[in-house]
Amino acid sequence: MGERTEKLIERFKLEFERVGGVFIMAKKDQILPILNQTLKVENAEKIFVEKFDEELSDILKQLDAKQIITQAHSEKQLAEVDASITGCDYLIAETGTIVFIHNEKRFKSSILLPRVHIVIAKSEQIYESLEHVFEKMDKKFDSIFLVTGPSRTADIEKVIVKGVHGPQMVYLILI
Amino acid sequence: MKVALFIPCYIDQFFPDVGGATVKILKKFDLKIDYPLEQTCCGQPAFNSGYWSEAKVLAEKFLKIFRNYDYIVSPSASCTSMVRVFYPEILKDENTKEITAKFFELTEFLTKILRVESTEAEFNHSVAYHDSCHALRELGIKDSPRVLLRNVKKIKLLEIEDGDRCCGFGGTFAVKFPEISTEMAKSKVDNIIKTGAEFVTSTDSSCLMHIGGYMSKNGVKVKTIHIAQILANF
Amino acid sequence: MKETYTPLRFKENALRFIQDEKRRANLNRAIHHTLSKRIEVVSELPDWEILRQRAHDIRKEAIENIWHYIEIFEKKATENGIKVIYASDAIEARNQVLEIAKRINAKLCVKSKSMVSEEIGLREFLEENGIETVETDLGEFIVQLAGEKPSHITAPAMHKSRDEIGKLFAEKLGVEFTSIPEELTRIARGFLRDKFLNADIGISGANFLVAETGSIVIVENEGNAGLSTTLPKIHIAIAGIEKVIPRLSDLTVFFKVLGRSATAQRFTSYVSLINSPRGQKPDSPEEIYLILLDNGRTHLLKSEKLKEALYCIKCGACMLACPVYQTVGGHSYGWVYPGPIGSILASAQLGLEKATPLPFASSLCGKCHEICPVKIEIHHILVWLRHQAVEHKRTSRTEKLIFKLWLFAMKDAKIYKAGAKLLRFLKKIGIKPSLKAWSRTREFPQIAEKSFREIWEKELKN
Ligand code: SF4
Numbered sequence: 104m105g106e107r108t109e110k111l112i113e114r115f116k117l118e119f120e121r122v123g124g125v126f127i128m129a130k131k132d133q134i135l136p137i138l139n140q141t142l143k144v145e146n147a148e149k150i151f152v153e154k155f156d157e158e159l160s161d162i163l164k165q166l167d168a169k170q171i172i173t174q175a176h177s178e179k180q181l182a183e184v185d186a187s188i189t190g191c192d193y194l195i196a197e198t199g200t201i202v203f204i205h206n207e208k209r210f211k212s213s214i215l216l217p218r219v220h221i222v223i224a225k226s227e228q229i230y231e232s233l234e235h236v237f238e239k240m241d242k243k244f245d246s247i248f249l250v251t252g253p254s255r256t257a258d259i260e261k262v263i264v265k266g267v268h269g270p271q272m273v274y275l276i277l278i
Numbered sequence: 279m280k281v282a283l284f285i286p287c288y289i290d291q292f293f294p295d296v297g298g299a300t301v302k303i304l305k306k307f308d309l310k311i312d313y314p315l316e317q318t319c320c321g322q323p324a325f326n327s328g329y330w331s332e333a334k335v336l337a338e339k340f341l342k343i344f345r346n347y348d349y350i351v352s353p354s355a356s357c358t359s360m361v362r363v364f365y366p367e368i369l370k371d372e373n374t375k376e377i378t379a380k381f382f383e384l385t386e387f388l389t390k391i392l393r394v395e396s397t398e399a400e401f402n403h404s405v406a407y408h409d410s411c412h413a414l415r416e417l418g419i420k421d422s423p424r425v426l427l428r429n430v431k432k433i434k435l436l437e438i439e440d441g442d443r444c445c446g447f448g449g450t451f452a453v454k455f456p457e458i459s460t461e462m463a464k465s466k467v468d469n470i471i472k473t474g475a476e477f478v479t480s481t482d483s484s485c486l487m488h489i490g491g492y493m494s495k496n497g498v499k500v501k502t503i504h505i506a507q508i509l510a511n512f
Numbered sequence: 513m514k515e516t517y518t519p520l521r522f523k524e525n526a527l528r529f530i531q532d533e534k535r536r537a538n539l540n541r542a543i544h545h546t547l548s549k550r551i552e553v554v555s556e557l558p559d560w561e562i563l564r565q566r567a568h569d570i571r572k573e574a575i576e577n578i579w580h581y582i583e584i585f586e587k588k589a590t591e592n593g594i595k596v597i598y599a600s601d602a603i604e605a606r607n608q609v610l611e612i613a614k615r616i617n618a619k620l621c622v623k624s625k626s627m628v629s630e631e632i633g634l635r636e637f638l639e640e641n642g643i644e645t646v647e648t649d650l651g652e653f654i655v656q657l658a659g660e661k662p663s664h665i666t667a668p669a670m671h672k673s674r675d676e677i678g679k680l681f682a683e684k685l686g687v688e689f690t691s692i693p694e695e696l697t698r699i700a701r702g703f704l705r706d707k708f709l710n711a712d713i714g715i716s717g718a719n720f721l722v723a724e725t726g727s728i729v730i731v732e733n734e735g736n737a738g739l740s741t742t743l744p745k746i747h748i749a750i751a752g753i754e755k756v757i758p759r760l761s762d763l764t765v766f767f768k769v770l771g772r773s774a775t776a777q778r779f780t781s782y783v784s785l786i787n788s789p790r791g792q793k794p795d796s797p798e799e800i801y802l803i804l805l806d807n808g809r810t811h812l813l814k815s816e817k818l819k820e821a822l823y824c825i826k827c828g829a830c831m832l833a834c835p836v837y838q839t840v841g842g843h844s845y846g847w848v849y850p851g852p853i854g855s856i857l858a859s860a861q862l863g864l865e866k867a868t869p870l871p872f873a874s875s876l877c878g879k880c881h882e883i884c885p886v887k888i889e890i891h892h893i894l895v896w897l898r899h900q901a902v903e904h905k906r907t908s909r910t911e912k913l914i915f916k917l918w919l920f921a922m923k924d925a926k927i928y929k930a931g932a933k934l935l936r937f938l939k940k941i942g943i944k945p946s947l948k949a950w951s952r953t954r955e956f957p958q959i960a961e962k963s964f965r966e967i968w969e970k971e972l973k974n
Contacts, residue, residue, distance in 0.1 A: 269735025328898030448875025491954030
């Protein structure tokens with residue numbers, strides 16, 4: 104990993120944690136225990152897992168969970184899920200933002216409906232700013248969703264409460 | 279250097295000492311000053327109330343009177359902003375800006391044109407400085423009065439919490455919406471009291487008239503004094 | 513509520529609010545909190561002023577060439593599969609929504625925060641037509657339950673305390689009383705989750721429309737806009753025509769200034785860039801409609817002076833910073849957009865005859881301009897509107913007469929001097945003309961023994 108990437112990761116971590124996200128660096132073989140531990144802490148039994156590459160998919164099959172869904176048949180079903188595990192397209196260091204571009208396997212309701220959202224990302228996905236991401240991105244994109252920390256509100260006396268309509272916790276596991 | 283003095287109508291009639299202090303300060307720096315007697319009002323009350331054609335008549339008169347001076351100085355940031363910022367808005371004449379650009383509020387004239395940082399005055403009191411909105415936001419006058427005040431001997435200069443908040447005067451606003459205006463004066467005065475100062479000063483007698491009017495009605499003992507009167511205390 | 517909710521009642525409403533100490537305390541606590549956090553997140557950007565200028569320039573470019581960019585936007589969005597509709601006024605926009613709803617026989621709509629839908633009274637209209645319409649932004653939800661109107665454009669329930677909200681939930685949702693914000697939020701989540709999953713239509717506003725890519729951009733924190741625009745099979749977005757911006761990259765500037773100005777955040781939790789309906793995706797609506805609303809905006813475009821008000825990105829900072837707003841609260845203005853910018857929009861969109869007090873309800877202190885992330889000269893536009901009010905005879909005869917007399921006196925130094933002499937004479941014989949509106953709460957200064965000009969002539973001249 105280059106020095107530049109390391110700096111970007113550091114910045115991302117700082118910003119992401121500042122908005123209330125949980126950042127975890129992991130090697131491939133650590134993913135399973137970390138995920139299991141996280142699911143346990145969050146008391147998550149029903150989980151949704153996005154389609155990953157074969158290697159990751161194999162790992163994720165071994166998760167300790169009562170029920171693993173890989174294909175949601177309805178949004179109602181997703182709404183009953185405790186946690187979702189998804190990938191992402193880019194990370195933005197400057198703001199601690201995770202970028203999701205919609206496509207057949209990546210979609211918004213799996214990000215927003217469950218109580219806990221766990222994102223698995225790779226260090227080469229990290230960019231300094233949104234400007235850089237926009238430059239890099241194909242302009243013919245489908246819809247995009249930018250997520251910066253958990254769902255939050257300050258509508259009651261300016262007290263910040265997490266998990267209004269979207270997830271209460273967002274984890275980012277960086278490989 | 280040909281310098282003219284503009285003394286706004288309400289200072290002329292209600293606070294003539296502020297004019298006197300201004301003259302005293304300017305004379306200290308060996309300036310020959312002139313006070314054209316045809317002057318009355320810059321037109322701001324009409325302008326701010328929407329009576330632009332009335333304001334325009336006075337603006338034209340004003341420029342005629344002051345056309346031939348190198349500088350025009352006034353102990354009022356409010357009138358200065360009327361001339362410098364708003365005359366070009368109502369007078370479409372190309373030359374307007376040439377004349378209005380020569381108009382300065384007293385403290386900015388001292389620090390920026392004369393490059394003076396002290397009037398060698400002495401004032402053995404604690405003083406809270408109130409930023410008038412026109413000084414602060416229309417003209418960007420923030421440091422000039424503070425530098426000059428800081429260099430007054432024996433003074434204890436204090437800052438007001440939330441200092442850039444309006445005192446609620448706003449010209450005819452104060453009589454059109456007296457309750458709102460008074461509430462704003464109250465917040466301002468509460469913060470002035472908190473400083474513990476004996477005096478509150480400003481570049482504008484209009485703010486001081488409002489703040490002072492509220493204070494005397496409510497038995498607050500803090501006194502108002504125009505900045506020129508402190509700076510002329512030598 | 514309804515009959516007092518008009519700009520014409522500004523003064524009475526303001527008075528009522530001033531006397532309501534509890535409300536004022538709620539409001540000012542919330543304002544203070546946001547403004548002090550804002551200073552923190554603004555000051556960490558050393559190039560804040562440059563950013564503001566860029567934001568201003570982009571908005572200017574967009575508004576100066578609005579029809580050009582709208583054309584590009586429409587072309588792009590249509591290519592992407594979004595149906596773009598124009599609505600010239602509130603009635604047209606409401607009917608377009610109703611027509612879509614009727615076609616699919618919709619029973620339930622979920623709404624995310626949208627000031628434009630507030631502007632056209634959409635929720636009330638749909639409900640009158642038998643379609644249940646639920647606000648899903650927590651603040652809006654609270655305000656809807658209470659049967660009130662939002663008091664601020666980004667923090668609609670900021671005038672309410674946690675106790676009031678707890679009582680409201682207990683009464684309207686049949687839950688046990690609690691005043692813990694976390695609990696209250698949980699209750700709302702549960703209640704609204706159900707609505708999301710069963711809604712036929714999702715209605716949203718838009719923060720920006722990107723011409724280059726045809727994207728509808730929605731900025732939010734709670735995730736309710738994300739859900740409203742994803743779960744129901746139809747999404748209807750309503751946006752004022754002024755929301756268009758030229759390029760995708762422009763967003764990077766606005767994201768930096770908007771979050772900081774609106775909620776004192778570095779970046780809002782969620783941003784949706786919506787480009788196309790479902791297609792091959794497992795979720796998203798089958799159809800997306802975008803209603804481009806005029807409702808008086810072309811009237812603003814026609815005026816060199818008022819045009820600038822359309823740069824507004826509805827962050828609400830000028831309201832929070834305004835000492836008048838802080839004193840009278842948002843409801844007093846009697847219109848969806850309160851505060852300084854609201855006074856301009858009300859005068860322009862409703863017409864001066866329906867909004868006359870508002871341009872005058874300002875001390876012109878300029879705080880609004882200073883804080884505005886797109887540098888609109890709000891206070892200067894307000895003075896200009898006063899001028900319009902005078903020109904259109906919206907001020908009283910007495911006032912007009914006063915200024916005529918005043919001008920008569922000021923036009924000529926001789927008459928001015930004579931007038932001053934008269935005042936001195938009156939004072940001597942014990943008559944002091946008094947102005948009740950001033951002197952009830954403030955002393956008026958005494959006229960001086962000698963005017964400055966007398967002193968000058970006698971003592972200072974040489
Ligand atoms: S006028 Fe400026 S400060 Fe006020 S809401 Fe609009 S963008 Fe924000």
